[in-house]
Amino acid sequence: METLVQSLVSGVLTGALYAMIGVGLTVVFGVMRIINLAHGEMVMLGMFGAFWGQALWGLDPFVSVVVWVPVLFVGGALVYRFLLRKIIPGGELNTLLYTAGLSLLVANLALLLWTGDYRTINLRYAMSPMRPFGIAVPIPLAIAFGLALLITGALYLFLARTDTGRAVRATSQNAEAAVLMGIDVQRIAMLTFGLGTALAGAAGVLLAPSLYLYPTVGEILIVKCFVIVVLGGLGSIPGAIAGGILLGLVESLGAVYVSMALKDGIGFVIFLLVLLYRPSGLFGVGKA
Amino acid sequence: MRRAAPWTIGAAAALGLPLVVHDPFFLHLCILVLMWTLLGSAWNVLGGFAGQVSFGHASLFGMGAYTTIMLYLQAGIAPWWGIPIGGVVAAATALPIGLIAFRLRGPYFSLSTLAMAEIVRLVALNWEEVTNGPVGFLITDLPPVRILGTAVNWEAKEPFYLAITLLTLLGLVATYGLKHSRLGAYLVAIRENEDAAEAVGIDTVRAKVLTLALSGFLAGLGGGFYAFYFRYVDPDAVFPIALSMEMVFIAMVGGLGTVGGPLVGAVFLTAIGETVRARFQVGHLVFYGLFMMLAIRYMPEGIWGRLHRLVAGRWQGRGVAAGGPRGAA
Numbered sequence: 001m002e003t004l005v006q007s008l009v010s011g012v013l014t015g016a017l018y019a020m021i022g023v024g025l026t027v028v029f030g031v032m033r034i035i036n037l038a039h040g041e042m043v044m045l046g047m048f049g050a051f052w053g054q055a056l057w058g059l060d061p062f063v064s065v066v067v068w069v070p071v072l073f074v075g076g077a078l079v080y081r082f083l084l085r086k087i088i089p090g091g092e093l094n095t096l097l098y099t100a101g102l103s104l105l106v107a108n109l110a111l112l113l114w115t116g117d118y119r120t121i122n123l124r125y126a127m128s129p130m131r132p133f134g135i136a137v138p139i140p141l142a143i144a145f146g147l148a149l150l151i152t153g154a155l156y157l158f159l160a161r162t163d164t165g166r167a168v169r170a171t172s173q174n175a176e177a178a179v180l181m182g183i184d185v186q187r188i189a190m191l192t193f194g195l196g197t198a199l200a201g202a203a204g205v206l207l208a209p210s211l212y213l214y215p216t217v218g219e220i221l222i223v224k225c226f227v228i229v230v231l232g233g234l235g236s237i238p239g240a241i242a243g244g245i246l247l248g249l250v251e252s253l254g255a256v257y258v259s260m261a262l263k264d265g266i267g268f269v270i271f272l273l274v275l276l277y278r279p280s281g282l283f284g285v286g287k288a
Numbered sequence: 289m290r291r292a293a294p295w296t297i298g299a300a301a302a303l304g305l306p307l308v309v310h311d312p313f314f315l316h317l318c319i320l321v322l323m324w325t326l327l328g329s330a331w332n333v334l335g336g337f338a339g340q341v342s343f344g345h346a347s348l349f350g351m352g353a354y355t356t357i358m359l360y361l362q363a364g365i366a367p368w369w370g371i372p373i374g375g376v377v378a379a380a381t382a383l384p385i386g387l388i389a390f391r392l393r394g395p396y397f398s399l400s401t402l403a404m405a406e407i408v409r410l411v412a413l414n415w416e417e418v419t420n421g422p423v424g425f426l427i428t429d430l431p432p433v434r435i436l437g438t439a440v441n442w443e444a445k446e447p448f449y450l451a452i453t454l455l456t457l458l459g460l461v462a463t464y465g466l467k468h469s470r471l472g473a474y475l476v477a478i479r480e481n482e483d484a485a486e487a488v489g490i491d492t493v494r495a496k497v498l499t500l501a502l503s504g505f506l507a508g509l510g511g512g513f514y515a516f517y518f519r520y521v522d523p524d525a526v527f528p529i530a531l532s533m534e535m536v537f538i539a540m541v542g543g544l545g546t547v548g549g550p551l552v553g554a555v556f557l558t559a560i561g562e563t564v565r566a567r568f569q570v571g572h573l574v575f576y577g578l579f580m581m582l583a584i585r586y587m588p589e590g591i592w593g594r595l596h597r598l599v600a601g602r603w604q605g606r607g608v609a610a611g612g613p614r615g616a617a
Contacts, residue, residue, distance in 0.1 A: 035395050035399070083581070086585060087584060087585060090584070090588070092394055092395050093341055093394055093395060093398070094588075096341070096395050096398060097341065097536065097580065097584060098580070098581055098584045098585075100343075100536070100577075100580065101576075101578070101579075101580030101581040101584065102577065102581060103577070104533060104573050104574075104576055104577030104580070105574060105578050105580075105581065106577070107573075107577075108570075108571040108572070108573045108577060109571065109574055110571075111570040111571035111574075112570060112571035112574060115570060116570050216530075219530070223402065223403070223406055223529075226399050226402070226403070227403075230399070259414075261413070261414040262410065262414060264406070264410055265406075265407055265411075268404075268406055268407050268410075269407070272388065272400060272404070275392060275396060275399070275400055276388065276391060276392070279392075279396070
């Protein structure tokens with residue numbers, strides 16, 4: 001029983017961070033039909049941001065979110081404006097391959113700059129886990145969970161309540177109709193790509209104290225990310241959140257009750273089954 | 289057959305190269321270029337001609353590599369038999385993958401192949417009784433062979449060079465044959481508009497599955513050669529996502545749906561990649577990414593396609609010949 005609760009808790013904690021990465025990918029897909037293969041590298045950049053922030057300036061990784069989110073937002077918007085925008089008319093496969101190129105470029109630049117060594121971030125206040133009700137909760141993961149809820153919640157309010165947020169959702173539902181309603185779709189796309197990048201980067205910053213960081217970590221994350229967004233239905237934000245939590249739970253329960261080694265495989269099998277039998281996602285809201 | 293002459297001369301020159309060049313590093317580079325040409329061609333058959341962009345070809349390459357090395361170490365079957373068997377096993381592996389993935393289209397096809405390649409990698413990593421898990425397999429000695437009375441020196445590069453030249457020529461001839469066959473025409477129709485192809489009576493599933501089997505066979509040959517040449521196989525070496533991507537990039541940068549494209553792409557990218565590797569040890573794929581982006585933006589028909597168009601344009605005395613990638617050889 002305790003094992004079950006323990007794995008449920010750690011599943012939800014990790015799942016919330018997966019959800020955050022997934023939301024970034026799915027928003028971008030919704031608005032501009034790009035499956036961004038470089039999304040994992042954006043998470044990686046966030047992780048290294050947190051690492052260097054601490055190593056060079058003594059900045060606490062969780063505080064450094066306020067630095068890296070704006071930086072990555074602007075970076076993402078520029079990538080869209082100067083690189084991706086010209087590719088989009090070529091179709092979904094072209095942008096998929098283009099972002100594959102971008103992903104390899106960024107990961108290998110990071111390898112050249114920072115070598116392939118595994119690094120960790122140690123926090124003095126987080127050496128031993130909290131033990132509420134006898135369940136071990138790693139402190140970095142708990143803080144990351146709280147901040148992830150906060151950031152994802154803020155994004156949700158932005159999309160639900162503000163005019164710009166409504167414009168993003170409108171573009172996502174029907175880009176042509178959005179143009180007719182006077183929405184500057186190009187501006188919305190740029191903003192959305194910036195948001196997606198910032199979300200991925202923020203998730204990276206938050207995850208950094210809990211994971212090993214190395215330049216090719218994005219490769220693993222992006223595959224998980226596909227599982228998440230396809231589970232929830234491509235383009236659906238609530239779907240991505242549910243998908244993220246679900247994957248977190250599947251992995252942590254799978255690690256305990258199936259096998260540590262095969263837990264990643266379970267996600268892929270579910271992914272294939274959903275693609276084949278429920279292509280619009282488990283909740284039937286996606287656009288696959 | 290106007291085109292046959294330059295190709296024949298090229299093939300003869302490639303086979304004769306070790307008579308002139310003896311520098312081991314240069315031969316090693318040539319071996320890598322030819323191996324990647326073969327792998328790029330394997331991917332190109334499916335991705336370039338049929339328009340089915342696979343992100344999972346490393347699984348087929350790895351099946352060939354594991355088959356070859358395991359047949360040799362555990363059954364004593366020499367690699368020159370193991371490599372073609374590896375090709376057949378890879379082709380057989382491709383079939384169930386195709387049955388699942390071909391139910392999806394466009395980016396969803398690509399993502400499903402990526403997921404299946406990862407599943408294959410995880411199985412190879414964890415099924416230790418069969419695959420040795422992360423430890424993999426190592427060949428210490430290759431079997432002694434005498435050709436025309438002289439013993440083959442397995443420490444030299446020449447025998448491997450000749451082997452990969454023959455395999456790659458086979459790959460290029462197969463691509464040429466496919467391009468000029470009825471099946472090749474079906475594939476182009478499928479690439480351009482799958483529904484229309486089906487509407488005019490093409491059995492699209494059959495055409496795609498046949499092509500995938502050919503693609504898998506060539507990738508398996510490449511994997512088998514890898515095991516034979518590097519004498520070491522483990523899951524991270526032969527099943528990584530980056531390896532699938534390298535095949536995609538070589539075919540794209542060289543020229544999608546062309547016979548010579550993967551050769552040009554492999555010469556160009558491998559030369560750059562190995563230079564970076566020699567200088568920095570890591571990050572050798574940095575220019576692959578960069579040139580992929582540049583190619584999609586400025587040269588979607590690839591280097592070979594662009595060169596072909598320029599040459600064809602000059603011959604015909606016009607600026608631009610018809611067709612771009614479709615018109616290229």
